[in-house]
Amino acid sequence: MRSTTHERDYSGRGCARNALDLARRRPDRLRVEHRCRVDRPAAVVAGGSFCTSPSRCTGSKSVANCHFRNCRRACLPDLACLLGAAHNCRAANGRHRQGRRGHHGGSRGHADCGVLRHKFRSVTHPPGSPPTSSPITGEAAIIDILAPLTARFPGAFALKDDCAALVPTPGYDLVLKTDAVAEGVHFFADDAASDIGWKALAVNVSDLVAKGARPRVYLMALAFPAPPSLHWLRDFARGLEQAQTCFGITLAGGDTDRRHGPLSITIAAIGEVPAGRMVRRAAAEAGDLLYVSGTLGDAALGLKLRSDGSQAAQWELAPDDALALVRRYLRPEPRLALAPVLRDHARAAMDLSDGLVKDLGRMMQASGTAAVVHAAKVPLSKPAAAAQARTPALLIDVLTGGDDYEVLAAVAPDRAKSFEQAAAAAGIAVARIGETTPRRPEAGRVVVQDHDGRQLDLVRSGWDHF
Amino acid sequence: MRSTTHERDYSGRGCARNALDLARRRPDRLRVEHRCRVDRPAAVVAGGSFCTSPSRCTGSKSVANCHFRNCRRACLPDLACLLGAAHNCRAANGRHRQGRRGHHGGSRGHADCGVLRHKFRSVTHPPGSPPTSSPITGEAAIIDILAPLTARFPGAFALKDDCAALVPTPGYDLVLKTDAVAEGVHFFADDAASDIGWKALAVNVSDLVAKGARPRVYLMALAFPAPPSLHWLRDFARGLEQAQTCFGITLAGGDTDRRHGPLSITIAAIGEVPAGRMVRRAAAEAGDLLYVSGTLGDAALGLKLRSDGSQAAQWELAPDDALALVRRYLRPEPRLALAPVLRDHARAAMDLSDGLVKDLGRMMQASGTAAVVHAAKVPLSKPAAAAQARTPALLIDVLTGGDDYEVLAAVAPDRAKSFEQAAAAAGIAVARIGETTPRRPEAGRVVVQDHDGRQLDLVRSGWDHF
Structure with a gap:
């Protein structure tokens, strides 16, 4: 091994991001072994789910609005996680909500993220000598x-x-x-x-x-x-x-x-x-309201950027915004806190992995219903909204691109308010995007309307391997 | 579709085997849609597990020695299954045991298999027109x-x-x-x-x-x-x-x-x-007796034959014997009836998939013990024994080839008799192949001895992907 090892202090986001960039571009040159410290108990945002306050974290399940059961460990994600959270934070908009004990936030909010300060050990290696690169034997x-x-x-x-x-x-x-x-x-x-x-x-x-x-x-x-x-x-x-x-x-x-x-x-x-409480896909009924968690399309746009970074310029995205979208593609974040809310208030639910239109069609097909989606109500992150504003055709990617790993739920109208309140209490943003209808002309049909009520002509519904 | 359809009667094993051979070689030409009838309630053998008497099968779980819970369905395997059972039968030796209700047998026995009579519908197609060959869409x-x-x-x-x-x-x-x-x-x-x-x-x-x-x-x-x-x-x-x-x-x-x-x-x-009764791998103790179910090496030799059919002639195997070995490679038969026996009488157990020596080494490693195996006591099917008699070097394949999907068990000496009796009652042949020893010179060590007690020098222990 011709590697050399250094201890360095990176303080402030800029330095940390530079290190992260190097680690990303040349994993053979820099491996980050992190110890992080966050000066302020700032929130995590945009449906994000990283706790950024290890020092004040108790690891207790009873912490209000904590998305994780083992919070102490979740507080020590790698540097990339922290930066990802920060980017989400800067990208978001809306109100900011603090957890009861003051160190967790989970709503979509334009929050004061605090200043992430990182102290970590970086191990640098000369080119051509990736660290511990010997192959596994046995x-x-x-x-x-x-x-x-x-x-x-x-x-x-x-x-x-x-x-x-x-x-x-x-x-x-x-x-x-x-x-x-x-x-x-x-x-x-x-x-x-x-x-x-x-x-x-x-x-x-x-x-x-x-x-x-x-x-x-x-x-x-x-x-x-x-x-x-x-x-x-x-x-x-x-x-x-x-x-x-x-x-x-x-x-x-x-x-x-x-x-x-x-x-x-x-x-x-x-x-x-x-027992007996699994939330089904096939249980939606005509007249239900359709909700999705978080924001849609981020991962689909992130995948496009991951494939061709030059598109960030075409979409006039700031580097941080582009990174936030890529991050959503790389690290999906299941909405754990929504599980009990769905059990208590939703009629049907499923996760969105192959694109909203395709997956909603599956729910409607299974339920014997159809659906109308109002495109303007589909929740977008700030980067996705910015990209789509510049390139309207990206709407198709938002609606059909897949990899969202958000939750789609059908909620009876009389449970809508309690569903929304429970989701808010759990720190998960949910948006009402449409409603189910009787099976016209057939079960599984999904109509997407623009803000004038005109039907959009989608060239595809979502991802299918075959 | 340019296919044509015929109804044909195949009576007797020869005809059926010819049809099977055609179906195997040219699945595009002949697809067998079977209805089978077995004239005599003959046994299934060599640890085999096909019921060959549909007409007398009740489908009841209470049928003595029935390996399957849903016997009625198991009675209608495809033609290949039935032929495979017959081949196993002819290849086996030893005693024959009938189930209490007279239509199931499960021991290794040279049984009267009866005459399998098949009546099935064959669908023939002209070359180049495989049946229903259109690819799946969606x-x-x-x-x-x-x-x-x-x-x-x-x-x-x-x-x-x-x-x-x-x-x-x-x-x-x-x-x-x-x-x-x-x-x-x-x-x-x-x-x-x-x-x-x-x-x-x-x-x-x-x-x-x-x-x-x-x-x-x-x-x-x-x-x-x-x-x-x-x-x-x-x-x-x-x-x-x-x-x-x-x-x-x-x-x-x-x-x-x-x-x-x-x-x-x-x-x-x-x-x-x-609750709490899973049979562990790591629970063997020095002094335990080592058993395996069924016969070892069949699948390893079957794989060699499947790769190069000409080896059957080198090993001077009859076609039926060769087919029986290939069949053991193609269709492993888990020893379902042994599960309760293991729970009640074995100290440790695992299935053999990567070769006896390697998997036994894993059990010994996990248990902190070592083992001695007596090669002459490793149970062989008649075809495997015949092949090894002609080509002694095949012993290494028997011991290390893998794909056996038989059970390896470590049994305390004072439970050995009850283990053997319970296995016999369950219709599963078990053979004592060696014993565990204290960890000398280290845990996990497996010594294979020939019938003179000399240590065999194995060039490999078994299959490892890495």
């Missing part, structure tokens, strides 16, 4: 790196058994989901390994949450075209650990194969819901 | 074909929801497993789709069974490099349905992606075990 070495992810779940037997044992909670049903992410389809080969790990877990947890469930454990099947490096695998595990902490879920077991083709991660996630 | 079409696999599990919501809901059985723990199979690694691209489906499920169920669990439901993530044809997907679903019926497990949900690379099927299987 499945046992992979298990050794992943086993700490099971630390909170004794039933995983530290990945030293063939199966895991899960003791169900009496009075609860299990909610089951499997979803895979693959290089070239769901992520880019040069995405940070920690982002890939985060995303693989987040897309599954997003489904559980939309069904009103609390995540518990997951199984993970990895397929590598070649043995990964120790460095890559550790970073991947780090992203998973961050996601686990945020989502309150734990690795229970897995399988690792080597095969040609893309790197892929297939997760099967298990959550819990009070 | 994920919804895939779901339509797979949804019937959920028919026995209302919590799957017929694949019309985003998640499944599982009501746990009070007093039981859940046992969780994920395992993937991929083209080019675990199966051949031109394997029958029904065999691929069977195998994908069997390799997961095998793990559950070795932990003493009863299978319940599974999730399945499919990755296709190109849209499959309707014909392929229906055949795949047929293999899954046969496996489901045999194993008493049901599809609960899934995910389908399209990506470059090999076709792969990732299953997460969930079983149940009385």
